[in-house]
Amino acid sequence: MASATQFINCRQCLSGALICSPLTIDSNGRIIPNTPLPENTQTIDLKNAIVSPGFLELQINGALGFHFAHYGEPATYQAGVQKLAQYLPKTGVTGFYPTVPTVSSLVFKQVLPFLKPEDIAYSASVLGAHVEGPFLAPSKKGAHDAANMHIPASSSLENIYGEENLKDSIRVLTLAPELPGALEHIEKLTKEYDVKVSMGHSAADYQQGKEGMKAGANLITHTFNAMNPLHHREPGLPGLLSDPSPPYFSLIADAIHLHPRVVGIAYRSSPSHCILITDSIELSGLPDGIYPGHAQIPFNQLKEGNKVTIENTNTLIGTCIGLDECVRNLMAWAEIPVQEAVRCVTENVGLALGLKDRGRLEVGRRGDFVVLDDEGVVKETWILGKKIAAGV
Template structure:
């Protein structure tokens, strides 16, 4: 493989477009534009926009596969691989498989297969996001409260398994108001180096401040599954305006949040906004009726991005792609693509402490997407190789 230099391109950097070539080493890394090896292949991309590869912070499954459903090792590993190969079609080059509240036996079964790893022609698995089981039952959403734990009465090692805390888990969503939650946050952040996000929570503003002091740095799907803000009691949403402002994720699907709420929240802190899909296992499938499962013991009706329980208006989840979330943010907030992609690239890398991806800088992985002005994906590259 030769060195490749993409010329006549505009790179998304810190919310702006920078006209400069992008040079990729034979090993798939971004290298300086000069001097060039004699065998360099130059490719004119005709003034196309290049963004870092998108990073998906919260995804439950796709193509009929759910990260919380385990039958055997072979089928589970096959499901992870298939999903990883599917995601570059939505611009995603790295993702955090998300496991909701399940029995501890399920955590122990699935987490070993969600360690960070790269597959050929696929988005990289970046480690697991465990959304539970330390959540508030009053804000459980679609989570099974029968498997929820109180931090003061539980052990991280018992619930997740110590090897998984070290090797697999990279993000934990929890409710900071629960007894013992602050101690758990300190252990996760200081002992294991795991990021902590607040969500599925009835926490007060003061609870949130204490959690930030303990080491939390994020809010999970802001507004959804948390106490609504009040002008005298802002709750967790009030943390956005403080000096120790956390990162926050939004589901920009026009189902979970009103478009104006997405725009308003983004504009309050563009450098801390993260777009997620929180998509479920019906993503990538045709519309129709699908059987339920252990978490949802009812038939599911998929209509576009929206999935409900058959015969009701009860929302189960969404099936949106991360690229569509980017385009929605562009439209709703009135911003350009180079601004919107920060919420799925640089902001995610900063929130998660990633130093090898998320930016088009020398020394980073050559994971990137080539975009149209409207945010539509033209090509996706992983480690310097076109995969879409």
């Protein structure tokens, strides 16, 4: 058995630049120096391909017919999580934050124990849960169930999610910073539980967004969607994007949630803080057609490409885009090369979430990487130095 593998003839993505350098990964799946090489090191020629760190998905609701908010019984739910983890590397994703929208406290407590950070063999890693709610502004609820929303001042974090889930499962939490008691929740989440707080589904004005950041929030969720628009007299949460010390901000680059020019403008405001997400729903990865509804959407759903609407209406339910397609869209809309675009699904996510072992191809980090062509098409995905998947 080889003690290490050195990948040669490749161009590595590093902070928006391409660096021509070998990549060496030991038998434990960790990146090691290129010299001196251990004995029995095998060599793989990547033939001048581009190598990106593994993509990191900050917000995904489901795929392949499975939704993280839909709980039946433990074995079925766990199998659904694993099925997604096996599927996502085809789109370049090597780690993801399963996202649970606004549900009842009971459902949060049922599903969150299954969403703890976990490495799954030959699959993308579960990085912990992203809970989107229930502390959201009803006026900006989007597809969330307002009946399950709570005011932070009258509901404790522990009662809603469970203390163990706050400690062990939740890594990101989206809330509306303008709600009564929200700032206290932000401080507690960030200081006591080390949870990253993102502001979203919010009617906050610019100053309320600043107060949220002062309390500890460092992200904005699907910027421009489910929040007050950028206005010349009141910039709202989008006004934070060009601050001297901006928050990290996520964008759904699908031409459904946002116009391509808006994506380009947002990216240009702070390339080092831009994060691409799919926010994809459970029909992602399935063929086009009509699918039954569920508890949140009690109507038939029509999937046409990436767009899902309520049958016989123009009412948008969600998107089914893959993260690799979001990268290619950003390349086209912002007119940037692949090495700059992948920052928004690798390095920027790692910095926003405080990840020490992902997001960059550096010595000591995980040997998770994606082989791309110059157009951003995923050719191969490797996890811990092992080839897991070819592109979709």
